[in-house]
Amino acid sequence: MKKILCVILVGLLYHPFFSRAQTISAIINNPDLFDGKIVTVRGELIGDIMTGKGGFWVNILDSESAIGVWLPDSEKGKIKFLGKYGVQGDFVQIKGIFNKRCIEHTGDTDIHAISLQILKTGMEKNEEIPVEKVVFAFSLGIVSLAAIGILHFLSRKESPPYDL
Amino acid sequence: MIPDFSKDDISVVSHYLGKILIALGIAQLLPLIVGLISGEMAAVIDFFISIIACFSFGSILLYFSPSPYELNWRQGMIIVALSWFLAMFSSALPLYLSGHFEYFLDACFESMSAYATTGLVLIQDLDHLSHAHNVWRHLMCFIGGQGIILVALVFFFRGGDALRIYIGEARDDKILPNSITTAKFIWMVSFTYLIIGSLLLCFVLLLNGMPFSRAFFHGLCIFMAGWDTAGFAPQSLNILYYHNPALEIVTIIIILLGATSFGVHYAVWTGRFRELKEDFEVKILMFTVFLTYLITLVGFSGYVMRFPDTFSFFRSTFYQVISAHTGAGYTNIYASQLAEWPQLAIFGVIVAMAIGGCMNSTAGGIKVFRIGLFYKSMKREVRKLAYPESSYIKEFFHHQREISVDDAMVKTAMIITVCYILLYLSGAIIGTFFGYDFLLSLFESVSAAANVGLSTGITSTSMPAFLKIWYIIEMWAGRLEFFAIFILIRFFVKLVRR
Numbered sequence: 001m002k003k004i005l006c007v008i009l010v011g012l013l014y015h016p017f018f019s020r021a022q023t024i025s026a027i028i029n030n031p032d033l034f035d036g037k038i039v040t041v042r043g044e045l046i047g048d049i050m051t052g053k054g055g056f057w058v059n060i061l062d063s064e065s066a067i068g069v070w071l072p073d074s075e076k077g078k079i080k081f082l083g084k085y086g087v088q089g090d091f092v093q094i095k096g097i098f099n100k101r102c103i104e105h106t107g108d109t110d111i112h113a114i115s116l117q118i119l120k121t122g123m124e125k126n127e128e129i130p131v132e133k134v135v136f137a138f139s140l141g142i143v144s145l146a147a148i149g150i151l152h153f154l155s156r157k158e159s160p161p162y163d164l
Numbered sequence: 165m166i167p168d169f170s171k172d173d174i175s176v177v178s179h180y181l182g183k184i185l186i187a188l189g190i191a192q193l194l195p196l197i198v199g200l201i202s203g204e205m206a207a208v209i210d211f212f213i214s215i216i217a218c219f220s221f222g223s224i225l226l227y228f229s230p231s232p233y234e235l236n237w238r239q240g241m242i243i244v245a246l247s248w249f250l251a252m253f254s255s256a257l258p259l260y261l262s263g264h265f266e267y268f269l270d271a272c273f274e275s276m277s278a279y280a281t282t283g284l285v286l287i288q289d290l291d292h293l294s295h296a297h298n299v300w301r302h303l304m305c306f307i308g309g310q311g312i313i314l315v316a317l318v319f320f321f322r323g324g325d326a327l328r329i330y331i332g333e334a335r336d337d338k339i340l341p342n343s344i345t346t347a348k349f350i351w352m353v354s355f356t357y358l359i360i361g362s363l364l365l366c367f368v369l370l371l372n373g374m375p376f377s378r379a380f381f382h383g384l385c386i387f388m389a390g391w392d393t394a395g396f397a398p399q400s401l402n403i404l405y406y407h408n409p410a411l412e413i414v415t416i417i418i419i420l421l422g423a424t425s426f427g428v429h430y431a432v433w434t435g436r437f438r439e440l441k442e443d444f445e446v447k448i449l450m451f452t453v454f455l456t457y458l459i460t461l462v463g464f465s466g467y468v469m470r471f472p473d474t475f476s477f478f479r480s481t482f483y484q485v486i487s488a489h490t491g492a493g494y495t496n497i498y499a500s501q502l503a504e505w506p507q508l509a510i511f512g513v514i515v516a517m518a519i520g521g522c523m524n525s526t527a528g529g530i531k532v533f534r535i536g537l538f539y540k541s542m543k544r545e546v547r548k549l550a551y552p553e554s555s556y557i558k559e560f561f562h563h564q565r566e567i568s569v570d571d572a573m574v575k576t577a578m579i580i581t582v583c584y585i586l587l588y589l590s591g592a593i594i595g596t597f598f599g600y601d602f603l604l605s606l607f608e609s610v611s612a613a614a615n616v617g618l619s620t621g622i623t624s625t626s627m628p629a630f631l632k633i634w635y636i637i638e639m640w641a642g643r644l645e646f647f648a649i650f651i652l653i654r655f656f657v658k659l660v661r662r
Contacts, residue, residue, distance in 0.1 A: 029500050046291045047399055050407065051373030057407045059399070061291055066400055068407050085204065085294040107476025108407055109498060129206045133261070137209050137216075144220040151227040 021093065024065040031100040031109070039098045039111065041067070042119065045090050046083040049076065058082070060094060060111075068110045069094055070102075075113070081122025091120040173655070175229045176239050177246065182225030184247045188254050189218030194303060195258070199296030207296035210261035218254050238651050245652035248640055252276040255304055262297045264288050266625050269632055274301070276636045279308030280643035281526055283395025283493035283617020284635065286625050290400040295381065298398050302388040306358075308643070309392025309422070309526035310350055346426075353429050354391065361387040361418050368411045386411075390418040392526040395493025395617035403496045409479060415494055416486055423449070423490035423521030425533075427564045444561040445522045448536035449489075456516035457485045463509030481509070484618065489516040491527040493617020503604060503620040510620075514607055517616045518588060528615025528642055530584045534577040536561065541574045583646045587613045591638050598628050608635075613642040 021040040043062035050057040055073055059066050061083065083089025096113035099105075104112075196211040198204075235243075252275045260271035270286040277284045278301055287293065287301075365383030370376065382398055389396040399405040403412060421429075428446060431439035440446060460481055471477035480497055487494045495502070502510075520529015544559040551557060559569040591609025596602045600622055608622040612635040623635070641649050 028498050031501070047405065048374050048378055050369075052407075056373065059401060059405060061400070066291065066405075068401070068404070070407075083291060085202075085292055101470070101472055101476055101480070103472040103476075105407060106409055106473075107471060107480050109404070109501065110407070127204070127206050129209060133206075133209055133213075137213050140213060140216050144216045147220060148223045151223055155227055 024060070024062050024067045027098055028065055028067065028109070031098075034098045035100040037098060038095065038114070040093060040095045041111065042093045043091070044083045044088070044122070045079060045081070045092055048082060049079065060092065061089075068108060069096065069113050070105065070110055071113045071116060075116045078116055078118055080118075081124075083122065086127060087124055088122045090118050090122040093117045093119055173239055173242070176235060177242050178225045178229035180235070180239075180243045181246060181250055182222045182229065184243075185218045185222035185225065185250060185254060188251055189215045189222060191303065191307060192218065192255075192258065192300065195296040195300035198299045199294065202295045204294040204296050207258075207262065207294040210258040211296065211300070213261060214254065214258040217257060221254075238655075241648040241651040242655050245644060245648040248276075248279060248644065251279055251308075252636070252640075255279070255300070258300060259287075259297065262293065264290070264293055264297070267629075269629060270625055273632050273636055275304060276639050277617070278302075278304035278394060278396060280615050280639040281305055281309045281392045281394035281491065281528065282612060282615045282639045282643075283389070284612060284619060284623045284639075285396070285617075286623065286632070288625065290398075293398075298381075298385060301396055302385040302394075302398075305392045305394035305396055306354070306388040309394065310347075310354055349430065350426050353426065353433065357391055357418075357421065358384075358387055361391060361414075364414055365411065365418075368408065368414055369406070372406065372408055372411070386415065387418060390415050390492060390494065391422045393419055393422045393491040393493075393521065393528070393615070394526075395487070395495075397494070403483075403494045404498070412479070412483055412496055415492075416483070419487065419490040419492035419494065422492070423525050423527040425522040425524045427524060428522070431564060439564065442562050444536055444563050445533045448532040448539075449522060452516070452519050452532055452535060453486065453489050456489060456512050456519070457482060459512030459515060460485050460509045461512075463506045463512055467506055484513055485516050488513045488611075488616055488618055489519065490521050491517070491529055491614060491616045493611070495618060499619045499621040502618065507603060510603060510607060513618070514610050517607075517610045517614045517618065518584070520614050520616075528613075530581050530614075533563070534581055537569065537574060537577045538581075540569045544569055580645055584613065584642070587638055587641055591634060594631060594634050595622060598631055609638065613638040615639060615642050 021042045022034070024041055024043065027034045027039055027041070041060060041062065043060040043066075046059050046061045046066065048058075052070070055070050056076060057068055057070060058079065059068050079090055081087055081089050093116075094111060094113050095115045096111040098111050100109055101107045102110050102112070192211050192215045196208055196215065199207040199211060252272050255275040255278075256268065256271035259265060259274055260268050264287050265271040265274065266288065273284070273286050276282075283305075293301075362380070362383045365386050366376070366379045367383075369379035369382055372379075374382065385396070385398045388394075395402070397403060397405065403415060406412075425443075425445055428439055428443050431437075431443075464477075464481065468477055471480065483494070483496050484502065486492075502513075505513075518529055519535055520531050521527020523531045523533040540559045540561055544557055547557045547559070548555075560566050561569065588606065588610045591612060592602060592606035595605025595608060600608075604620045604622060607618075607620050610616070611618050612623075622631075
């Protein structure tokens with residue numbers, strides 16, 4: 001039993017979810033510390049895939065900041081969802097070399113990925129519309145239309161007060 | 165004797181504010197339609213609420229303030245000053261309802277930043293914002309760049325009223341004989357460039373592998389914020405998101421066009437290409453861009469080796485300087501990287517921001533016209549000393565026509581410049597009071613008051629509320645160039661004294 005628990009524990013420690021990762025903010029705010037070194041970041045892939053020579057760009061967002069990641073074309077197939085309105089992008093772990101000013105990409109601040117692991121596949125989210133907001137909108141619409149109608153009626157009854 | 169404010173003033177002002185509110189409600193129909201097309205029903209409801217609110221309050225103001233009178237100058241100025249605040253509140257409503265702002269004040273900050281074409285942002289999780297709200301953010305930049313009043317002018321104002329209200333919005337170029345035709349010309353130019361610029365950006369992004377719908381959406385948003393030198397972008401990484409030097413070059417062309425006077429655009433449109441070469445303001449703009457970049461370069465001496473190559477160095481530094489000078493605020497580096505720049509380089513960017521673009525363009529700041537005017541005035545004074553006392557010395561410059569430098573012109577330019585400098589310093593002092601570094605506070609303050617939008621990281625949701633309010637005031641005062649605001653303050657002082 002103890003052996004099984006040890007195996008599970010070691011397995012968990014080596015699982016990407018529990019391994020050490022840096023926040024993007026920590027890297028960006030201390031670029032000299034991480035420049036040219038291997039970093040591990042976790043976050044949501046957002047926006048769009050943008051192609052380049054021999055690879056592609058994708059941006060990764062954690063709880064605070066985002067950064068561009070340069071990946072080889074072979075990794076493109078792994079990406080299923082990119083975060084935007086109504087879409088939760090794939091939650092990934094990226095291990096790669098951080099460049100404060102990338103030589104290959106005319107000075108971009110980026111991460112050249114060595115590995116990409118999908119920790120959680122993204123999904124399309126159902127749009128949540130609070131019921132109270134809908135009720136408020138309709139009530140406001142009805143009250144406002146009535147008020148505008150009354151004002152219009154009154155203004156026609158008197159001399160026309162405005163010239164729209 | 166200075167005439168006192170009367171009840172009629174309040175009635176006239178309320179009447180026109182009502183019209184402007186209705187115009188702002190109409191403008192929000194576009195994001196509502198975008199929301200319907202994109203199937204973003206939550207966003208549609210946000211805009212529905214906001215539009216109804218604009219129409220209702222607008223109608224109430226119109227009903228209770230019938231105004232058969234013609235506007236006078238001070239009423240025009242008060243309307244301009246108040247309409248920008250009214251626009252800020254009414255346009256912040258759908259933004260706040262989106263749930264992407266912690267406080268309503270943050271949404272107000274964002275909408276004033278858009279209208280004043282500043283580009284400082286407090287939005288949270290921008291990368292998951294709906295298309296409808298994103299279009300609204302960029303449309304506000306487009307409306308604000310031309311002038312909120314300019315929107316209403318075309319539809320709702322009579323000829324005489326139009327001129328009085330037009331000048332209040334810091335525009336005094338009489339490109340065409342009357343303000344309404346001038347307003348129409350400005351809109352025609354802007355829409356033509358909108359089509360060309362958006363398609364060009366879309367093409368660059370298509371080459372970058374983006375699908376057409378996304379490329380078009382991004383192209384449209386970047387153009388609207390670039391042409392109006394606002395610097396908003398649909399993603400949180402701003403221009404850094406695209407990792408694309410070609411796109412950066414296109415944005416440089418767009419922001420330079422945006423920072424050029426509509427008078428020069430008119431000349432070029434009517435075939436007078438020589439104006440581009442001869443216009444005094446264009447020459448001064450080129451000179452000050454060169455000078456401020458030179459300061460930045462000197463600031464970087466000793467640091468150049470930290471860049472991998474010359475192009476990388478040029479790309480990182482020139483983009484910030486040109487973006488600062490034109491008031492665009494687009495950036496291809498992180499705020500924390502900018503804050504790390506050598507102090508002299510930061511100073512170079514501050515000077516570029518403080519100077520700004522051309523008069524009667526979409527750019528903010530002191531304006532290169534005034535800098536040029538001081539130079540011409542100094543030259544005239546030096547020549548006066550060199551010539552015999554009886555000599556009558558005149559100094560001319562070419563700005564669509566030959567203009568002689570006169571003392572009244574210099575005096576007005578001096579008053580506005582002093583006001584700008586005081587505004588820049590006020591924000592820096594307040595920022596320092598809240599514990600920020602003076603140089604970085606000055607940077608942020610100049611960025612807000614000159615409607616630039618570059619940031620060293622001070623602008624964030626966590627900054628003190630008072631500083632947010634002060635930056636809103638700076639953006640508003642900087643965009644309207646003070647006179648309308650001075651008259652509004654006097655109006656309120658008189659009201660309180662009663």
